[in-house]
Amino acid sequence: MxxxxxxxxxxxxxxxxxxxxxxxxxxxxxxxxxxxxxxxIFVEAFRRGLPAYLDALARPDTLHALGLTLLVALVCVPVNIGFGIAAAWTVTKFTFPGRSLLLALVELPFSISPIIAGVAYLFVYGGQGLLGPWLAEHDIKIMFAVPAIILASLFVTAPFVVRELVPLMMAQGRDEEEAAVTLGASGFQTLRLVTLPNVKLALLYGAALCNARVMGEFGAVSVVSGNIRGQTSTMPLQIELLYQDSQVLAAFAAATVLAAVALFTLVAKFLIERAEAHSPTESRDAAG
Amino acid sequence: MLSSFGFFPLGRTRRSVIPGFRLSLGLTLTYLALIVLLPICALLLKSADVGFARYIAIITSPRTLASFQVTFATAAAATLFNAVYGLALAWVLVRYDFPGKRLLDALVDVPFALPTAVAGLALTTLFAKNGWFGAPLAQWGIQVAYAPAGIACAMAFTSIPFVVRTVQPVLEDLEPELEEAAATLGATDARIFRSVIFPALFPAFLAGASLAFARSLGEFGAVVFIAGNQPFRTEIVALLAYIRLEEYDYAAAAAIAVTLLAVAFVMLLVVNIIQAWHQRHTVGED
Structure with missing residues (x-):
């Protein structure tokens, strides 16, 4: 040929x-x-050597921002993994009217500017918002505090796991699950023993992408966080605050942490794609 | 990876023996309602409160109009760059073999993985007067940082992957027989590209460019660093909404945000129509 x-x-x-x-x-x-x-990013951060870099990184406000960012990721990533599995299971294992609409809805946060997401959340939980008066009455603080940062991050990253899972689960079909159920497995057993092992790499990659985005979200979080240094600043906001203060070295030092997370995510993707190329059971070619 | 759902034909209703439909659908809908729909509805309600006359006054105020103009013009420039660069990049990745090809393929996703604030910081430093790019450009009298060109650069960076990742799979699936047939009939390379290859890529290319444009319109993090944010000159729409919030002008923030939301919906519709067209196109060929 x-x-x-x-x-x-x-x-x-x-x-x-x-x-x-x-x-x-x-x-x-x-x-x-x-x-x-x-x-x-790395050239500027290490311009004055390693000790200066470590000093610039170890500022109390930067460390606090890092802690807050990790906390937000620790909540958002598992929640969106759970949502991703539920949504992907719904749309790939069942056929029902409105399925395309549901998928479009899941993808919606991708099409919306993070700033709009932030503004929208303000109109729910802010003082002028839908639930604002009720929340104030019951002395519950969501806006300009950690809960709002978590909620806005959940919005922005909701589609990540779903969109990695759906094409793959769609391509794999329902035969294996149907066989498992016919042989007497319960729904959760089928999910745990049949479906998830088949999609574990895609799930892992979706989670890694979700994590990178949660840790790096700027627009939505800057609207809802109030941006109080040492209290509600996440890492991206801290980078901006430092840069505004002309603390350039400290800004770049903080930026290296997020850049490292991004590079780690890409390496993970690289390794997962290689693993998939070698494994006959989970081929993404079938999904393409 | 991008709007991949549109490519999958969804079949008609069929009964499934698999359990858990109600539970998983219930969880999905509840989560979507609380996390996605509730805030969007709140924004729509808030902007409905503004009233039509006031809405028009806010949107047609010179500063808002100027910000829309800046945003659309820079987003168009960024999309134009990515259309050309993205197509060339996809072509090189699919058609050629060279050392470092897999690394290049991995690099394409950097703008998706790198936080926008970090990208903004890096680009601003590169284009500053004494930066790697800024210093040589200054000799030519070109200013990028704190100018509209800087906004376009930031938008271009954050939307690099869209065209590449939509065109790449289509280019991979393109059958060599079509090109061979055209070549045996005596067509030149340029003619084959124009008449055979590009038409096959076009729907994916257009979808990718639309996604890049939509993303550029809403980009905030990278832009605020490099733009300088002067009203009427380098102020983008998303930033103006943010400024109105900080001024406690909630009506103006709602009006601007809902307009941006409407633009996003129109772009989403355009992408979906293109993908439906694409799907018909490819299904028809099989």
């Missing part, structure tokens, strides 16, 4: 000069638009 193709000609764009030229151009642009921004 290959011989027959070669007898006619190579494919479009395979002329050596064009191929080398286009690849070189793309690599050059990539170096400017992707590698340079990533590099400068």
């Amino acid at each position: 290959a011989q027959r193709i070669n007898r006619y000609r190579v494919r479009v764009g395979d002329a050596p000069l064009f191929r080398v030229g286009l690849t070189g151009l793309v690599l050059a642009v990539t170096a400017l638009v992707l590698i340079a921004p990533l590099s400068i």
Whole structure:
């Protein structure tokens, strides 16, 4: 077959000069638009050496922001994993009217600017909001406090796990689950022993993406957090506060933490894709 | 990865022996209602309170109009860049083999994984007067940071993956026979690309560009760092909504936010129509 193709000609764009030229151009642009921004974070953070970097990182307000960010991630990621499994199970294992609408609804937060999400949450829980007077009456503080940060982060990251699971579970079909149920397994047994093992890598990657986004969310959180330093600043907000204060080294030191999380997420993706390429049971090609 | 749902044909109602439908549907709907729908409804209610005449006055005020103009113009510039760069990047990743190809493929997702505030900080430093890019550009008299060009750069960075990740799978599935047939008939490479390859990629390309545009319109974190945020010149819509909130002008914040929401819905509709078209297109071919 290959011989027959070669007898006619190579494919479009395979002329050596064009191929080398286009690849070189793309690599050059990539170096400017992707590698340079990533590099400068670490170059600036370590500009004055490791001790200065550690000092800049170990400020009490930065450490507090890091703790808050970890707390928010610790709540949001498991909740959205649970939601992701429930939503993916609903739309892939059952057929019902309105299924497409449900999927569209799940994807909605992706299409909405985080600022709009923040403003919308303010109109629910803020003093002027729907529930504001009731909350004030019962002395419950949600806005400009940790609960609001968690809620806004849940909104922004709700689709991440679902969108990794649905294409895969759709492609895998229902036969295995139906067989398990016919053999007497309960719904939870089927989920735990049949469905989840089949999608564990996609689930893991969805969780990693969700985590990266939770830790890095800026727009929605900056509206609802009140941005009180040492109290309701998450890491991204802390970076902005430090930068506004001309504490550039401290800002970059804080940025390296989030950049490291992002790089870790990408490495995880890389490894998962490689593992999938080697495992015959879970092939994402089937989903593509 | 992007709006992948649109590509899956959803079959008609069929009874399932699998249990747990009510529980999982109930959980899903409750969560969506509390986390997603409640705030959106609150925003809609709040903006309905504003009243039509006041809404029009807020939206057509010179500062709001200027912010929409800045946002649309810079988002269009960013999308144009990503349309060209994204297509070239997808092409190189699918068609060619070279050392570091898998690394390049992994790098494409950096803008999705990197927090926007970090991206904004990095870009602002690169384009500052003494920065890696800013210093050479200053010699040519070009200012990017604290200018509309900076906003476009920030938007372009955060939306790099969209075109690549929508075009890539379609390009991979493209059958070589079509190109061969065109080549045997004597078509040049440019002609084959124009008449055979690009039309096949076009729906995915358009969907990716629309997603990139939508994302650029709503981008906030990266932009506020680099924009300088001067009213009438480098103030984007999302920032103006934020400023109105800080001024306790909730009516104006609601009006601006709901307008941005409406634009997002229109973009979502456009993407879905393109994908439905794409799906018909590919199903018809099989």
